Each structure stands twice: as C-alpha cells, then as structure tokens.
Amino acid sequence: MALFPPKNPVPTPTPVPMPAVTKPSTLPPEDINRAKQLGTCIRARFAQTLVGQDNLRESLITTLVAGGHILIESVPGLAKTTAAQTLATSVSGSFKRVQCTPDLMPSDLVGTQVFDFATQKFSTQIGPIHANFVLLDEINRSNAKTQSAMLEAMAEGATTIGGQCIALPKPFMVIATQNPIEEEGTFNLPEAQMDRFMVKAVMTYPTAQEEQRMLTMLTHRGSDTFDSRTLTGDVVSISDVEFLRAAARRVHVSDAIMKYAVDITATSRGAGTKPVQGLSTLVRLGASPRASIALTRIGQANALMQGRDYVIPEDVKAFTHEVLRHRILLTFEALADGVTSDQVVDSIVQAVPVP
Known part of the structure; x- marks a missing residue:
C-alpha cells in the first residue's frame, strides 16, 4: 500500500470565451432630431415661468435625461421650487411636493399600513414619494431617519411597506432643495448621502x-x-422621457473620454496623470467612482441635447462643477482660509489634460 496515494487528477478548466466587444450602435438622425425637439419643448415651458437661471435649467434637463437626481442649493427666493415645478409640469407625469420639517417621519414620505376594521385586514397606503417627480423642499430640515428613507428609495428604486416591496414609478426623479443659511433646526446631509445625487446645482x-x-x-x-x-x-x-433616457445611453463614449472622466476623478483624490500640487492640504477626501459614472452619463445626455451621437470633452467639462462640488470634502484648514470646493474643481480641470 502506497504511503502517499496518488491524488485525483485536477481537471483542466475549459477556457471560457470572452464576449465579443461590440461597438455601441449610433443613433439615427431622426432620433437625434426628436431629442432636440423634446429639449426645445421643455425649454419653451421654462421661458414662461423662469427668468435667467440658464445653468439651472440645463442642469435640470440634463439630469432628467441622464436618469439621475439633483440637489439645488441657494438662498431663499431664487425660484428653486418654481424651477422644479416647471420641469415636473413639462412632463405628463405625476408630481408630489414634500415640505420637509423636523417632525416629518419616514412613514409620512414612504407610506404605511392602515388597519381596516370593515375587512379586518391591513391596507397599504403609499406615500408621496411614489410619483414620477418628487420635490423635497428644504431637505436639510428633515431628520436623519427620514433623510435615510428618502435616499434609500432613490438608490433602490423601490420602497418597503409592511414587508411588501413596492416599485417606484418610472421615470423617477428627485429634486431636492436646501438653503445654505439658517442652520438652526436643520440636519445637514452627510457626505455619503449627498453622493447619491448625480448633480448639485448652486443658484446665484x-x-x-x-x-x-x-x-x-x-x-x-x-x-x-x-x-x-x-x-x-x-x-x-x-x-x-423614456426615449430620451434610452437614447442617451446609446450615445457613443470613446475610450479617451472615459479616461478623461476617470482622470478628473482620480486627480481629486491626489492621483491622476498630473496631480495638483498642494491638493492634500485642501482636500481630505476626493470624489468616489460615482463621480466618474455621473460625468459619463451627464456627458452622454448633454451630447444628445446638443444634437450629437458622440461625447466630446466639452460635454464633460460643462458639468464638472455640478458633479464634483458635493463629492469633495475640504480640510479644516481650507475651510478656515475660505477655500471653496468650486475653486478646487477649477484647479483640477486646469490640471487634467484634455484629450
């Protein structure tokens, strides 16, 4: 009897063929023209309700096409709510507005179960977040538990009420507003939760x-x-809207543009092809990979709205501030010196070489 019996031969794994890399199909001219006409239609509605604020209007439209959520920050009285309502009423979908307060509970937003004495059963009553467009006015006035319920619905695309998972309608878009003043009685959004917003627009x-x-x-x-x-x-x-979002995903993004988006995000973390000198003294945490995804999706949507089926560097640069400003955490020294995240983004954009 052999002291060490021979082991069973290990079968040679069969190589798995790699899937063929197919080039994304280009958009036909009629789809591009249709997308431009839809964009013109939405802008015509904005012209009847909003004066100026062109950057906010384009951020709202582009975020809608890209399939993301937007956070709008400004002092009171600059038509944040009007802009959100205009976008919602430009689309024949359902619209709900939630005025956030400290006593707002997650069940007030998501929904709850109510006992029906006639049937002796619980019936589900869905909350206002079950709409195509949801305006969360002054989101920083709601408590942390309610904010988590909001952002969970944004991330999962569904809510859970009494153990039952209820999908949110499609398209689904959250437009949240907050004021940078009146800190008393507010609950600032944590940076990890702000990362869920594709874009943060600042009104002047x-x-x-x-x-x-x-x-x-x-x-x-x-x-x-x-x-x-x-x-x-x-x-x-x-x-x-579903057509616009599907068409935006078919807009071609070259490898050079993808590398450019990744380079911008990596530079905010102190890496990149040309790191910014002294950035570590200003930034304690850079943008996450969600920023690279957002830059790519926003670039596709902007290219489509401009009548192109391919992304150019200007499509990415146009929304770099909106995508990065809420994803860059400044050091205490930078805050003490009055440095803003927009100034840091400016230095990043200037340092990263354009393809």
Missing part, C-alpha cells in the same frame, strides 16, 4: 436686468405663482 442672484424682467412677467401674469394649466406649448409624455 439674478442680474438687475433679469430681476426687472421677472417683475414684468409677474405684473403681466397677475399672480406671483404660476398655474401650469395656463402655460402654452406641448407637454412631453412619459414615453418621451
């Missing part, structure tokens, strides 16, 4: 000419608030 004060045009619009309208039923122009259907 209008110029004197734009403010005068706003007053002219209000006097002609006769009301400080707009009624969506009085707006003229076509309304985009839900199927049109």
Whole structure:
C-alpha cells in the first residue's frame, strides 16, 4: 500500500470565451432630431415661468435625461421650487411636493399600513414619494431617519411597506432643495448621502436686468405663482422621457473620454496623470467612482441635447462643477482660509489634460 496515494487528477478548466466587444450602435438622425425637439419643448415651458437661471435649467434637463437626481442649493427666493415645478409640469407625469420639517417621519414620505376594521385586514397606503417627480423642499430640515428613507428609495428604486416591496414609478426623479443659511433646526446631509445625487446645482442672484424682467412677467401674469394649466406649448409624455433616457445611453463614449472622466476623478483624490500640487492640504477626501459614472452619463445626455451621437470633452467639462462640488470634502484648514470646493474643481480641470 502506497504511503502517499496518488491524488485525483485536477481537471483542466475549459477556457471560457470572452464576449465579443461590440461597438455601441449610433443613433439615427431622426432620433437625434426628436431629442432636440423634446429639449426645445421643455425649454419653451421654462421661458414662461423662469427668468435667467440658464445653468439651472440645463442642469435640470440634463439630469432628467441622464436618469439621475439633483440637489439645488441657494438662498431663499431664487425660484428653486418654481424651477422644479416647471420641469415636473413639462412632463405628463405625476408630481408630489414634500415640505420637509423636523417632525416629518419616514412613514409620512414612504407610506404605511392602515388597519381596516370593515375587512379586518391591513391596507397599504403609499406615500408621496411614489410619483414620477418628487420635490423635497428644504431637505436639510428633515431628520436623519427620514433623510435615510428618502435616499434609500432613490438608490433602490423601490420602497418597503409592511414587508411588501413596492416599485417606484418610472421615470423617477428627485429634486431636492436646501438653503445654505439658517442652520438652526436643520440636519445637514452627510457626505455619503449627498453622493447619491448625480448633480448639485448652486443658484446665484439674478442680474438687475433679469430681476426687472421677472417683475414684468409677474405684473403681466397677475399672480406671483404660476398655474401650469395656463402655460402654452406641448407637454412631453412619459414615453418621451423614456426615449430620451434610452437614447442617451446609446450615445457613443470613446475610450479617451472615459479616461478623461476617470482622470478628473482620480486627480481629486491626489492621483491622476498630473496631480495638483498642494491638493492634500485642501482636500481630505476626493470624489468616489460615482463621480466618474455621473460625468459619463451627464456627458452622454448633454451630447444628445446638443444634437450629437458622440461625447466630446466639452460635454464633460460643462458639468464638472455640478458633479464634483458635493463629492469633495475640504480640510479644516481650507475651510478656515475660505477655500471653496468650486475653486478646487477649477484647479483640477486646469490640471487634467484634455484629450
């Protein structure tokens, strides 16, 4: 008897063939023209309700096409809510507005189960988050537990009520607003949760000419608030939004553009092909890989809205600040010196070579 019996021969694994890499199909000209017409239709609705704020309008439209969520930050009175309502009423979908307060509970947002004495059974009542467009006004005024419920629904695309998983309608988009002032009674969003938003838009004060045009619009309208039923122009259907999102995913992204997006994100973490000198003294945590995904998706959506079936570097650069500003955490020294995340993003964009 052999002291060491021979082992069973190890079978040679059969090589698995690699899937063939297929080049993404290009969009036909009629699809590109249709996408441009839909974008023009939405912009025409904005022209009837909003004066100026072109950057915010484009951020809203592009985020809608890219299939993400947006966080809008500004001081009170700059038409954050009006812009969100305009985008929602431009599409023939359901719209819900939630005014966030410290006593808002997750069940008030997601829904709950109510006992029916007639049937002796529990019935599910869904909350306002089950809509195509959800405006979370002053999201930083809701408590941390409610914020987690909001962002869980954004990430999962579904809610759980009484052990039952209920899918959110498609398309689904969250437009959240917050004020950078009035810190008393607010619960700031943690950085990890802010990362769930594809874009963070910051609104600035209008110029004197734009403010005068706003007053002219209000006097002609006769009301400080707009009624969506009085707006003229076509309304985009839900199927049109699904078409825009599907078409944006088919926009070609070259390897050079992907490398450019990754290089921008890596540079914010202190790496990249050309690291920024002294960035470690300003940034304690850079952007996550979600930023690279967001830059690519936003670039595809912007290219489609510009009438192209391929992404160019300018499509990525145009939204670099919106994608990175809430994903870069500054050091205490940088905050003490008054350095802003937008200034850090400026240095990153200047350092990264454009393909």
